[in-house]
Amino acid sequence: MAETEQVLKLTPDGELRFRGPFTDVVTADLKLSNPSEKRVCFKVKTTAPKRYCVRPNSGIIEPNQSVSVAVMLQPFDYDPEEKNKHKFMVQTMFAPDGPIESQEQLWKEATAEKLMGSKLKCVFEMPADSGSQAPVSKVKESEDKPTSSKPVKQVQLETAPPTYASIDDSETGKKDDDVQRLQTEVKRLNEENAKLKESEVRLRKVAISETVSSSPTSSAPAPAQQAIPNLPPIVYLIIAFILGLIIGKFIF
Incomplete structure (x- = not known):
């Protein structure tokens, strides 16, 4: 084709x-x-x-x-x-x-x-002034090498076609590695953030419990009123009689 x-x-x-x-x-x-x-x-x-x-x-x-x-x-x-x-x-x-x-x-x-x-x-x-010439030793070696009198059979080797690779493939691999590293770092930071939140909630609970235990409770019993002594009925009658006599003197 x-x-x-x-x-x-x-x-x-x-x-x-x-x-x-x-x-x-x-x-x-x-x-x-x-x-x-x-x-x-x-x-x-x-x-x-x-x-x-x-x-x-x-x-x-x-x-x-x-x-x-x-x-x-x-x-x-x-x-x-x-x-x-x-x-x-x-x-x-x-x-x-x-x-x-x-x-x-x-x-x-x-x-x-x-x-x-x-x-x-x-x-x-x-550049022309770089002196990029073949080393003398290699040139000399090729000149001094004896030539063979036998005919040399030339063999043409089959060369495989060149393999072309996308340049963005290698760059994409690097980007994928960077993304993977960033994702791992984000995951680690999220885990640390979750641990910090748990610690904060735990500290708040401890602080609240300590505050409640150290403050006076509102349900403490009020001071007891002075109890009225229970006296026999006869005593109440005598007190009432005396009070009646005193009041009668003032009236009459």
Whole structure:
């Protein structure tokens, strides 16, 4: 099945050049232009996701609009003898009509017939004054090595196609780890908060009980009134008779 032709225009097209020295982050700019009348979803992939940082690494380009992508190569020890095999792929597809709730889910459900792709190889360049020449020992070794008179049979090895990984996959993993750590921290704080609330309630109960026990109770018995002595009836009669005589004297 023939591959669907890429709808986007890439600038540069074919390769990304990174100019050293590589002791710091080196950035290559990539421009993605959408000349069509439809929205286009894009995703940037690479064969070396740990060596690069891409902003933005995915998104949607509106009709007749463009997006600038910064491809940042992380610092590393440059070896001119090492053959660079890093490659990038800009994968695209037409966006569906209407709002898009999840681009991640949209890419998961996309079929191969809808996908378009453009590949770019990475080229590392060193300044002219860096003296990036092959070591003399290796050159000398190759010159002094005797050549065999026997014909050498050339065997062409089958190389497997490069494997491209989404840069946002590794970043999503980091985000998931951060979210998991935050969720664990929130759970721990909630548990500590619950324990503090329990301690506060317990202390309040203790304080209330101590206050009640130390304050005088309102149900304490009132002082007993002076009891009236119980006297025999004859005594009451005598007192009444005497009071009657006294009153009679005043009247008469």
